[in-house]
Amino acid sequence: MLKFILLGFLSYRPLSGYDIEHWMRVSTGHFWHVKLSQIYTTLKKLEAEGLVRSEIEPQADRPDRRVYTLTDAGMVELDQWRSEMLVEMDSKKDTLLLKVFFASPDASQKESLLAQLRLQLDLHQKQKQRYEEETPEAIAGFIERQPELAPHSKLWDLTRRYGVLYEEGYIQWLQEAIQMIENEL
Amino acid sequence: MLKFILLGFLSYRPLSGYDIEHWMRVSTGHFWHVKLSQIYTTLKKLEAEGLVRSEIEPQADRPDRRVYTLTDAGMVELDQWRSEMLVEMDSKKDTLLLKVFFASPDASQKESLLAQLRLQLDLHQKQKQRYEEETPEAIAGFIERQPELAPHSKLWDLTRRYGVLYEEGYIQWLQEAIQMIENEL
């Protein structure tokens, strides 16, 4: 999948691996993120496949960068992925649910479970706040610097909205779970 | 993580790898699932670590099975994991969000995106229904066959409840997204 993220970002404009990691962190980060090392190796692979092209851009005040550009073949590949029907739901993995599911029925360990749930509640509340306060600023800054990508910012905002709804659901569940475990377990 | 799933299931009672896959499919399946092949190799690894023990159980009418039992060391390992604080949120990966984020701004591809969103809406509505109708039956059958595990069924139901809230959030978002794309993109 990273392949299409890279092609997608490069469809905006030429970028270095380092740039892409920055963009990813602020935009797709909450539903897809990878490490820099994987970005570099995947870009290299894509270049070997002819989907991107790169050249070294010397910089006076900073280290040289390798800037990647989408090729025509890359654009075709991206469009093909876009039009391809997604027929399955992604399978999820969630460690907290695992810990709840396999929690000890022994009441002596109840407090440890509750402590973990309360910590997660705090983390998810903060995350929701970020989606509501910081992300809109990031989106606004993005179209300010690149007004031609205004149509794209609506899509970005849609995934931000997903984040808000997701966190709201998670928060509600955590509150219910905490109450249930406090009283009934 | 699979390690703790296996230890967790074996803490209920001795089971074969094949059994565990069945249990996983109906219970933890919606937030953690793996293939049989990985269950077999991981059980073998856990036995080498001394966390589980196995013996062949001959069966008259069916092929022999290798039944695994949790050792004391395995129980200690499981309890240690349970009490260990979970301090981070799991990172998520969601292909549909990726497809929305990198959708083409070109209006000609709008219908392809909408078709994918509508299909996902259908899948998520069906999944929600399963959590509301089939899963409670599975839980009831579980405590009927093993009444001693009744306290555990509350935890199972809690993760089922998560599933419902998650799907509700997803469905709401999909409906909003479809409307937004129909009108504004």
Add this chain to the structure above:
DNA sequence: CTCCACATGTAACCGGTTACATGATTTT
């Protein structure tokens, strides 16, 4: 007689993370 459920395993591969390695320039 064929298909399905039961049952266990190995080997190759793949996406992604962690650790290692290097080095320039700017800020504190």
Add this chain to the structure above:
DNA sequence: AAAATCATGTAACCGGTTACATGTGGAG
């Protein structure tokens, strides 16, 4: 002088999937 940001890469490892391989017994 140290720490942070910019910048690029390689190698080892790991969790998990896919494909391969084998075989029994019961149901239709």
